[in-house]
Amino acid sequence: MRWVNIRPSRRSGLLLGALPLLIVLAIYLFAASARHAANPSDKILPTPGAMIAAMHGLLVDADPLTGHLIFWADTLASLQRLGLALGICTLSALLVGLVLGVLPAARATLGGLVTTVAVIPPIALLPVLFIVFGLGETAKVALIVIGVAPFLIRDLAEHVAALPQEQMVKAQTLGASSWQLALRVALPQAMPRLIAGLRLSLGPAWVYLISSEAIASDVGLGYRIFLVRRYLSMDIIIPYVAWISLLAIAMDVALAQLSRRGFAWAHQASR
Amino acid sequence: MSDLLTFDNVWLEYGEKIVLERVDLSIAERSFVSIVGPSGAGKSSFLRLALGQEAPSRGRILLDGEVLTPECSPDRGVVFQRYSVFPHLTALRNVMFGRECTSARFTARLFGAARRAAAEEAEAMLVEVGLGDALHLYPAQLSGGMQQRLAIAQALMARPRVLLLDEPFGALDPGIRKDMHRLILGLWREHALTILMVTHDITEAFGLGTRVLAFDKRRIDPHAPHRFGATAVYDLILSRKTAAHEPDPQAEVLRLTESVITNTEGSL
Numbered sequence: 001m002r003w004v005n006i007r008p009s010r011r012s013g014l015l016l017g018a019l020p021l022l023i024v025l026a027i028y029l030f031a032a033s034a035r036h037a038a039n040p041s042d043k044i045l046p047t048p049g050a051m052i053a054a055m056h057g058l059l060v061d062a063d064p065l066t067g068h069l070i071f072w073a074d075t076l077a078s079l080q081r082l083g084l085a086l087g088i089c090t091l092s093a094l095l096v097g098l099v100l101g102v103l104p105a106a107r108a109t110l111g112g113l114v115t116t117v118a119v120i121p122p123i124a125l126l127p128v129l130f131i132v133f134g135l136g137e138t139a140k141v142a143l144i145v146i147g148v149a150p151f152l153i154r155d156l157a158e159h160v161a162a163l164p165q166e167q168m169v170k171a172q173t174l175g176a177s178s179w180q181l182a183l184r185v186a187l188p189q190a191m192p193r194l195i196a197g198l199r200l201s202l203g204p205a206w207v208y209l210i211s212s213e214a215i216a217s218d219v220g221l222g223y224r225i226f227l228v229r230r231y232l233s234m235d236i237i238i239p240y241v242a243w244i245s246l247l248a249i250a251m252d253v254a255l256a257q258l259s260r261r262g263f264a265w266a267h268q269a270s271r
Numbered sequence: 272m273s274d275l276l277t278f279d280n281v282w283l284e285y286g287e288k289i290v291l292e293r294v295d296l297s298i299a300e301r302s303f304v305s306i307v308g309p310s311g312a313g314k315s316s317f318l319r320l321a322l323g324q325e326a327p328s329r330g331r332i333l334l335d336g337e338v339l340t341p342e343c344s345p346d347r348g349v350v351f352q353r354y355s356v357f358p359h360l361t362a363l364r365n366v367m368f369g370r371e372c373t374s375a376r377f378t379a380r381l382f383g384a385a386r387r388a389a390a391e392e393a394e395a396m397l398v399e400v401g402l403g404d405a406l407h408l409y410p411a412q413l414s415g416g417m418q419q420r421l422a423i424a425q426a427l428m429a430r431p432r433v434l435l436l437d438e439p440f441g442a443l444d445p446g447i448r449k450d451m452h453r454l455i456l457g458l459w460r461e462h463a464l465t466i467l468m469v470t471h472d473i474t475e476a477f478g479l480g481t482r483v484l485a486f487d488k489r490r491i492d493p494h495a496p497h498r499f500g501a502t503a504v505y506d507l508i509l510s511r512k513t514a515a516h517e518p519d520p521q522a523e524v525l526r527l528t529e530s531v532i533t534n535t536e537g538s539l
Contacts, residue, residue, distance in 0.1 A: 164353075164354035166351040166353065166354040166355045167354055167355065167357060169322065169324060169343055169349060169351075170349060170351070170355045170356075170422075170425070170426075171357075171368070171372075172342070172343035172344070173322070173343045173344065173345060173347055173348050173349050173426070173429065173431070174345060174348075174368055174369030174372055174373075174425065174426075174428075174429050175344070175345040175369055175372045175373040175429060176368075176369075176372040176379070177372070177376070179377075180372045180376075180379040183378075183379055184368065184371070184372070184379045185357060188359040188360075189357075189358070189359050263359070264409075265358060265359050265360075265409040265411065266358075266359070268409060268411040268412060
């Protein structure tokens with residue numbers, strides 16, 4: 001049998017997928033115990049026990065200064081920034097992307113602006129954002145929005161503009177106005193694409209979030225990582241990074257489910 | 272029968288290139304006009320003009336005696352070869368779409384009794400085209416032939432004055448195509464439709480049409496082929512077709528080809 005025709009079943013697929021993760025984990029544990037055998041106070045590769053001990057303080061003990069549980073306060077602050085920013089991105093992408101996609105005149109007018117903004121590296125604008133919006137929440141949210149929204153807008157506008165012309169003509173022969181075209185033909189077909197774009201944007205969004213938190217913040221997952229770096233606290237950094245990736249995976253899965261549940265028609269071909 | 276659609280010395284030009292020239296035609300109400308011709312002879316351009324997707328460069332197109340605005344509107348329905356149903360709506364919602372747009376200007380959605388009435392009407396239309404069992408399926412779950420049935424039902428719900436078909440059965444296999452021919456002829460009689468159909472299939476053109484238009488260029492300049500446009504070079508009225516009498520398309524084509532040859536020999 002040719003290699004290209006070997007398709008794992010669902011169960012063996014799960015097993016195969018778990019295998020590399022388990023191998024990485026085993027390598028880490030092996031390396032950590034080897035280092036600790038040589039130097040019991042090693043900080044670079046902490047053992048699971050050391051990580052649990054370090055995290056315990058952040059998870060259940062309140063910070064004596066603020067009275068907050070640090071880990072949960074960090075998570076909440078980061079998710080709030082991310083959620084707010086992605087919400088703004090989604091809304092603006094729907095609004096602007098749809099208008100650009102449906103109206104050729106709008107595309108001619110604003111397409112250049114969106115493209116220009118989209119090619120600016122967002123991190124290069126971070127100083128400008130801090131100067132304009134101060135060091136508070138606004139600058140952090142704005143960085144994510146500037147980084148993600150133009151991509152989503154362009155992607156959505158192109159997708160809508162590329163919908164078969166036949167559909168647009170058909171809708172018009174059925175009496176649809178421009179508004180109805182946007183609302184009933186373009187919008188529903190844009191939604192699965194928007195969700196797919198959002199899933200792809202999660203990675204960059206986390207990058208922008210952690211960058212802005214690292215530079216100026218007093219709470220947040222990115223802030224904490226960069227803070228404890230000073231004390232070489234790998235026992236905190238590693239669990240935080242694992243938690244961030246867990247959150248990212250959860251968001252990705254949730255968005256995929258949303259698309260599959262809410263827009264089943266878009267996933268029929270792949271079934 | 273009065274003239275429904277009139278082309279009055281219509282030209283279609285793109286800059287230097289002339290696609291259609293001197294198209295002078297009158298299309299009677301309740302006729303079934305087949306449009307044939309080689310690729311690039313302006314058949315689809317002609318249909319786009321009738322649809323209002325494009326404006327003629329010269330001349331006028333009249334619908335019911337009024338000059339046609341170059342924009343699609345509900346008085347002209349259309350079925351394309353592909354992509355003319357909405358993939359995100361079930362069959363029933365696809366057929367209800369037109370009613371929802373014309374009845375609810377802002378939300379384009381109907382509620383309560385109005386919605387039930389529209390749904391009932393749409394269901395009856397779907398049953399008529401043979402999709403009674405597929406009301407709640409999405410287009411991706413329908414075969415090619417069923418999708419075209421759906422597209423026809425959707426177009427008929429808007430009660431168009433003219434139904435334009437752009438190679439509607441071109442992508443279907445022969446057995447299904449026969450079924451579709453029976454369906455469209457039945458609907459044409461039942462709903463007293465006026466149909467313009469572009470097709471590549473000459474048998475289909477003669478088998479279905481009450482009139483066949485053949486588009487081609489009358490003249491060709493070998494040094495500048497784009498400077499002469501196409502027009503309806505043959506215009507054949509197949510008058511003896513009635514509801515009771517289904518002609519054998521094969522024999523029809525032979526007979527008419529002969530008559531075309533004898534007719535045109537005189538004029539050349």
